Amino acid sequence: MxxxxxxxxxxxxxxxxxxxxxxxxxxxxxxxxxxxxxxxTGGAGGGWVLYRDLGGLEGEALDELIARQVRVFAxxxxxFEWKWHGHDLPSDLPERLRAAGFVAEDRETVxxxxxxxxGGPVVLPDxxxxxxxxxxxxxxxxxxxxxAVWDEDRTEVADMLETEHAFDPESIAIVVAEAGxxxxxxxxxRFEPDTDFATLWGGATLxxxxxxxIYRATVAHRASxxxxxxxxxxxxxxxxxxxxxxxxxxxxxxxxxxxFVWSPA
Numbered sequence: 675m676x677x678x679x680x681x682x683x684x685x686x687x688x689x690x691x692x693x694x695x696x697x698x699x700x701x702x703x704x705x706x707x708x709x710x711x712x713x714x715t716g717g718a719g720g721g722w723v724l725y726r727d728l729g730g731l732e733g734e735a736l737d738e739l740i741a742r743q744v745r746v747f748a749x750x751x752x753x754f755e756w757k758w759h760g761h762d763l764p765s766d767l768p769e770r771l772r773a774a775g776f777v778a779e780d781r782e783t784v785x786x787x788x789x790x791x792x793g794g795p796v797v798l799p800d801x802x803x804x805x806x807x808x809x810x811x812x813x814x815x816x817x818x819x820x821x822a823v824w825d826e827d828r829t830e831v832a833d834m835l836e837t838e839h840a841f842d843p844e845s846i847a848i849v850v851a852e853a854g855x856x857x858x859x860x861x862x863x864r865f866e867p868d869t870d871f872a873t874l875w876g877g878a879t880l881x882x883x884x885x886x887x888i889y890r891a892t893v894a895h896r897a898s899x900x901x902x903x904x905x906x907x908x909x910x911x912x913x914x915x916x917x918x919x920x921x922x923x924x925x926x927x928x929x930x931x932x933x934f935v936w937s938p939a
Contacts, residue, residue, distance in 0.1 A: 683786040684761070684928040687909060690869040693726030697867075700841035709739055713746065718833035721747055721754030732764045740774045744936055753937045759784070760930035768934070776934040782911040784929045789872075789906055791924035792897040799886045802853045804895055808843065810836050812850060816860040816876070823878040835862065847899050851879075851888050858883040861892040865903055872900035874910045890919055 695705055695712055703716045710729040714722040723743050731739060740756075747754045756771055760781075768778065798804065807813070813832040820828035838846050845867070851859035861876040874896055877889050893908075900908060911931055912920050921927070 678786070678788060678791075678926050680926050680928050683907070683926055684784075686870065686907065687784065687786060687928060688726055691866060691871055691873070691909065693724055698842070700837045708742060711739065711743070713743060715746070715750060715752060715754075718837050719830040721750075721752050723754060723756045728763065728767075730763075732766075736764070736767070737770060737774070740770060744774055747936065748938060751938050753935065756934040756936070758932050758934055760932075768932070771934040774936070776936045779933040779935060780913070781930050781932045782913055783917050783927050784909065784931055785912045785917060785920050785925035785927050786907055786909045787920070787923065787925040789897050789901045789908055792893060792908055793901055794894050794897075796891045796895045796898070797887060798851070798891050799853075799888065802851055802858065802883075802886075802888060804849050804851050804891065807848050807850050808839060812857075813839075813848075815857045816848070816850065819857045819860050819880065820876075820878050822880060838864075847896065849892055849895060851883075851892060853883070859888045859892060861889070861896065863896045863899065865900070865905060870906045871909050872896070872903070872905040872907070874908055877916055889916065890923065893920070893923060 693712055695707060699705060703714065705712055705714045710727065710731065711723050711725040714724070728736065743754070743756070756776060758767060758771065772778070796804065810832065813835040816835065817828045817832035820831055835848055839848065844865070846862060846864050848862040849860070850857050859877065859879040861874065863875065864873045866873060874893065877892060879889050897908060910916070910920055910925065917927070
């Protein structure tokens with residue numbers, strides 16, 4: 675199978691996944707357009723500002739757009755993330771966000787693969803099993819796993835998973851890899867309506883269980899779920915740890931993404 679073209683994959687990503695205004699959102703969440711951006715408020719983990727492109731805004735006009743988002747979220751007392759991509763224009767946007775009080779988190783790489791290139795047998799180490807989970811007790815176990823991996827409170831992950839699954843259980847699939855009753859890896863996927871994409875999230879693995887193919891198995895399992903639903907492409911915001919694994923599986927790097935986060939004082 676020939677390698678997918680990175681430019682074509684990026685074009686599909688930009689046109690299909692970025693800047694969409696959803697038809698439905700969970701209770702308490704709201705989305706509205708403000709010029710070229712879509713502003714999401716009221717989510718379990720805070721708010722978001724997303725967009726396909728900024729329509730050529732720069733200079734003072736861009737600073738005003740940024741300041742307007744900050745005013746909205748400041749009035750709400752709500753943390754929010756401005757998701758910046760490495761190919762976005764203008765090139766000085768990161769500096770303008772920092773000047774407005776945003777803090778950059780770790781950069782990730784957007785990688786995409788055809789589902790057919792990633793699917794295959796799910797191979798797990800002896801004593802490890804995969805289970806799809808649907809209730810709060812397991813979501814709390816996932817949050818505790820992530821706390822152990824990242825050394826920070828991840829309660830909002832459980833809140834987010836519970837909210838999304840309760841609102842539309844067909845739009846998300848959440849899996850846990852277990853050994854001896856212990857959750858050792860957790861991952862989920864979102865089926866993006868009216869697109870070719872299913873998106874992969876999570877994948878945190880306890881340090882003592884890394885290097886055994888467990889994360890790779892969760893990717894193959896989710897690829898099979900996407901194929902069964904008719905989705906043709908998988909997308910991941912990959913950390914530096916997971917990117918090499920994903921590229922060996924056939925994923926192609928198309929751009930980078932950096933969360934710029936603004937929080938109330």
